[in-house]
Amino acid sequence: IEGRLTDDESARVLERIMLYRLTADYRHMSGFSVRFDEQYFDPVVSLSRTEVFVDCGGFDGDTVLQFCARNPEYKHIYVFEPSPPNFEKATARLRGRENLSLIPLGVSNAKGTVGFNSAAGSASCVTSAGAMTIEVVSIDEYIAEPISYIKMDLEGWELQALNGAKRHIL
8 A cells, every 4th residue: 555645544544454354353443423414525635616516426416416516616517326116306406407418227247138136225236136127337338528527336346337438547
């Protein structure tokens, strides 16, 4: 870890998280707190009116509302939410927002179809035992304009989605 991050605090945080993940010893997490209002928008993040925000796993629109409260003059927001009940809630909550694209698809490394459990609320996820199938797309294929901020809460499907956003990330 040493020398790979640009500041000492980031290295200390990563090391403590890695130690916790490797040992399951909660002592490594002392001093950390759960901050739901800041979980995706740490105060050190600086936002501008040129932001193109992509919310993968948009649930009911809660994170988009947090983003808008912090950055009301954004350029565009894309919300991917494949769960029909969650999509309906997000649509109702975000109605009237400008420069917002609500997309009833999942994200992955390529266009296709995957099994999905849509009945788990915020924990809806891709699973081979899913009661339904959903269409998925890659961020690189779906969004042409440069993206500045990607949030993913995909219940274990993040790696596939990140691979589908490789061009944007690079």
